[in-house]
Amino acid sequence: MPTMTMLQALNSALAEKLANDPDVLIFGQDVGYFGGVFRVTDGLQSRFGLERCFDAPISEGGIVAAAIGMAAYGLRPVPEIQFADYILPAFDQLVSEAARLRYRSAGEFWAPLTVRSPYGGGIFGGQTHSQSPEAIFAHITGLKTVIPSTPFDAKGLLISAIEDDDPVIFLEPKRLYNGPFDGRHDRPVPTWQGNPAAEVPEGLYRIPLGTAARVREGEAATVLAYGTMVHVARAAIEESGIDAELIDLRSIVPLDIDTIVASVKKTGRCVILHEASRFGGFGGELSALVQERCFYHLEAPIERVCGWDTPYPHAFEWDYFPGPDRLIKALRRVMRND
Structure with a gap:
């Protein structure tokens, strides 16, 4: 069984879904050629092509709105918001459209999209790159909110989120992407940062949402x-x-x-x-x-x-x-x- 960081495990989950489900696609700011600001989507565009993994303008509302339309049409989009702090311009789309679509259409339409976003602090990113907004999403009926803590969980939960028929907010603790990370050079790395890598199975596996x-x-x-x-x-x-x-x-x-x-x-x-x-x-x-x-x-x-x-x-x-x-x-x- 290979050893992966959380970043690599997330990349593996996305690659597995792109390879096994033609309805899955990935887009967002810098996720294509550059591979994402944290490199979670690194190599996916070159492997799966421009139509399956592509860049989007700096418009969070536009990114999520497009994903909702794709999902209602039958696709399973996985848009990335570069930092969870930036998701607020898309909040109305998530609350008024994605979360309510299944109910307001009496089940005729639904919104199987997974919004990925790095969240939390630990990289010395300041006020606009470090917030933890999970409680805001938890309050919205119709949205699911998932937060992994290990590479193994990250891959299994992300696969389950993408396959879920409801909209999922998938928050990735950026401090755990590559294991221990200081963020300040004048103090040692805290010993509680967690292991940098863990054994993660290859291929598809799932951790059911709602299972502690x-x-x-x-x-x-x-x-x-x-x-x-x-x-x-x-x-x-x-x-x-x-x-x-x-x-x-x-x-x-x-x-x-x-x-x-x-x-x-x-x-x-x-x-x-x-x-x-x-x-x-x-x-x-x-x-x-x-x-x-x-x-x-x-x-x-x-x-x-x-x-x-x-x-x-x-x-x-x-x-x-x-x-x-x-x-x-x-x-x-x-x-x-x-």
């Missing part, structure tokens, strides 16, 4: 995380010495609530971790869902460990991100409520 992964078994507390924060959580749990269970959500819509509830009922404690701002973040929804379903099993208040409620702080990136130290403090707080 139990990354670590535990009895004392449950940690819920996704994307880059899965690696933060693993390091924090190991350092803390607390026997916590780690659940990687993998997709936040659909959400694997059964796995979450089973874990929290077993441990009696829950800590939620994400890098987006706390207020209005998806952690609030997770907290409400756990409270509603596990109230009589909870031994301590639910904790949320999140980014600051500020615009993205370019100069304080590593302080903004919830690192292992902040998660360890939260775990110790819930453990004091024996």
Whole structure:
């Protein structure tokens, strides 16, 4: 089995779908000849031709609108938005058209498109290249939102997303594309960045959307995380010495609530971790869902460990991100409520 980075695994997934499904096509800013700003689509145009992988103008609204039309016609487009921060000009198309098409047409039309976009921080990209907007999409009925944390998951989830008949927002943690990455030269690479590569099968395989992964078994507390924060959580749990269970959500819509509830009922404690701002973040929804379903099993208040409620702080990136130290403090707080 070959070893791949997340970037290579995503490229492999796209290549497999292009090779096996003539209805799949890829387009966006710089995704063709250049291979994408992060090189995720590298080599696909030369392999599959200009009609299957091509560049688009700098018009996010136009890119998504064209993809919706293609999808309604019967294709399975995979448009790329160069950074998730830039997706807002296409928001009306996603909300008013893609998310509602199946319902408003009584099932006569649907929109099987997958919008790929790098998201999150860790590359010192500043306010307009580092945001985590997943909660915005999770609020829109009709959209699915997927966030991988490993190369293996990235390929299997992307293949499932492309084959899904509903519109999917596929957010790729850019900090994990090539494994450990500093982004600031005056401090060492954090040890919680995750392995740079992992074994990834060749060919087609699928991870069903809405299926969480139990990354670590535990009895004392449950940690819920996704994307880059899965690696933060693993390091924090190991350092803390607390026997916590780690659940990687993998997709936040659909959400694997059964796995979450089973874990929290077993441990009696829950800590939620994400890098987006706390207020209005998806952690609030997770907290409400756990409270509603596990109230009589909870031994301590639910904790949320999140980014600051500020615009993205370019100069304080590593302080903004919830690192292992902040998660360890939260775990110790819930453990004091024996």
